[in-house]
Amino acid sequence: MKWGIVTFPGSNDDRDAWYCLEAVLGQEAVLLWHKDQDLQGVEAIVLPGGFSYGDYLRAGALARFSPIMHSVVDFANAGGPVLGVCNGFQILCESGLLPGALVRNRSLSFICEWVSIRVETTRTRFTSACSAGECLSIPIKHGEGCYVADTDTVQSLTDNDQIVFRYVNETGAAERAANPNGALHNIAGVTNPNGNVVGLMPHPEHAVEALLGGEDGRKLFTSVFI
Amino acid sequence: MLAKVYVTPKKAILDPQGKAIALSLHALAYAEVGEVRMGKYLEVQLTGLSHQQAEQRVEEMCQRLLANSVTEDFRFEIVEE
Numbered sequence: 087m088k089w090g091i092v093t094f095p096g097s098n099d100d101r102d103a104w105y106c107l108e109a110v111l112g113q114e115a116v117l118l119w120h121k122d123q124d125l126q127g128v129e130a131i132v133l134p135g136g137f138s139y140g141d142y143l144r145a146g147a148l149a150r151f152s153p154i155m156h157s158v159v160d161f162a163n164a165g166g167p168v169l170g171v172c173n174g175f176q177i178l179c180e181s182g183l184l185p186g187a188l189v190r191n192r193s194l195s196f197i198c199e200w201v202s203i204r205v206e207t208t209r210t211r212f213t214s215a216c217s218a219g220e221c222l223s224i225p226i227k228h229g230e231g232c233y234v235a236d237t238d239t240v241q242s243l244t245d246n247d248q249i250v251f252r253y254v255n256e257t258g259a260a261e262r263a264a265n266p267n268g269a270l271h272n273i274a275g276v277t278n279p280n281g282n283v284v285g286l287m288p289h290p291e292h293a294v295e296a297l298l299g300g301e302d303g304r305k306l307f308t309s310v311f312i
Numbered sequence: 313m314l315a316k317v318y319v320t321p322k323k324a325i326l327d328p329q330g331k332a333i334a335l336s337l338h339a340l341a342y343a344e345v346g347e348v349r350m351g352k353y354l355e356v357q358l359t360g361l362s363h364q365q366a367e368q369r370v371e372e373m374c375q376r377l378l379a380n381s382v383t384e385d386f387r388f389e390i391v392e393e
Contacts, residue, residue, distance in 0.1 A: 144380055151377075180380070187382040189321075194328050234325055234383060268326065 087311040089115040090128030092158065092174075094138035094149045099171065099291060103134045106291040111307055120152040130167040130211075130310050131158055133174030135227075135289060145188060145230045146176030155181060167211040167310050168283045172228055175275070175285030184276055184285045185243065186235035192268025196229040200299065201266055203251040203274045203288055204258055210250055210281040215309040221258050222251075222302035224288040226266060231287040233269040233276070243276060251275035251286055313358040315370045317388040319379045320351035354378060358390075366390045 089107050093100045100117060107115040116126055120138075125131070138149035149155070155177075162168045162183050170178035178184040191197060202223055205216040216222070235243070243249050251274040255264040260272040267287070275286025290303030321327045327349050334348040356373070358366050370388050379386040 143377070147377065147380070179382075187380055189325065189383055190328055192326060192328050194332055232326075236324070236382070239382075268328075 087113050088128045089113050089130050090118045090125055091115060091132045091134055092118045092120060092154055094120045094152060096138045096140055097134050097136035099135035103132045103291045106294045107307060110294045118154055120154050123153050123157050125157050125161060131161060133170040133177050135172030135174060138173055146173060146180040149177045150181040159183060162283050165280060165282050169212055170285035171289055172287055175287055178283060178285040183283050184278060185239045186233055188230050189232045189234055190230050191232050197266050198227040200225045201288060202254050204254045206249045206252055207247050209247060210277045210284050212284040212306045212309050213250060215305045215312060221254060223300050224290055224293045224303050226288045228287055231267040233273045235270060246279055248277050249273055250277050250284055313366055314391050314393050315356040315358055315388050316391060317354040317356060317374060317378055317386060318351060319384050319386045320349055322383055322385055325383050363390055
């Protein structure tokens, strides 16, 4: 399967995502430059982590207007699978492909640690290889990962099965102490109504080899092609 | 012509930066300080627009880019330089 990974000025996990897909999972993966509009016939897209445009104005706010994003939005609206990780999640929210927004961590600290997230739905393109309620160990590294949305949006996310991941403790409970950044209802990732666009703060591409601390992240990618 | 744009976190959104600033002001013995909210201030230079056109254009700029409607409120004033 052919994957495209978008490189924005300031992206820094684009090559990690490329390594994960090409070297670890044996997929074909190309880096797509933010100024291009041609998606080169890719069948799935990753918006990687990093600090696109230096996080100027708001994280993800300027990347949203990159030329490639017109093509990414069309691709997503046509049902193509799009995964946004960390800064990629912020870009998906800013572009309106996903509801809500990500704001400064409640602690005001940049957090870099392994967390446990629970799979809340397996109906998305990126969680179909998981089982519902399964917990995955995946690292986070962000300063602005606190998910917020208004009450009506949260209700519709719940009603439409759009909450994909929640931060949980070692027993799988979404308690307050397990919430690293203050995210509303411990939300770590959400999807669009169709389930083809998924955004999350944790980095599955950093959890694909035992040498790196774990392999749980693989399932998000294998969900798309197995 | 200059647009002075103020972007502030919505009341319903927790503002940890404002909270931290309030705590620091209290630590400096400014006991009169209540809540602090931290936002952004932007100055946008404009040319070739009437005052009314400027109002419309800046409103649009705020909605499309300068503020995120999920988390932020905005207000602005247009001033002649």
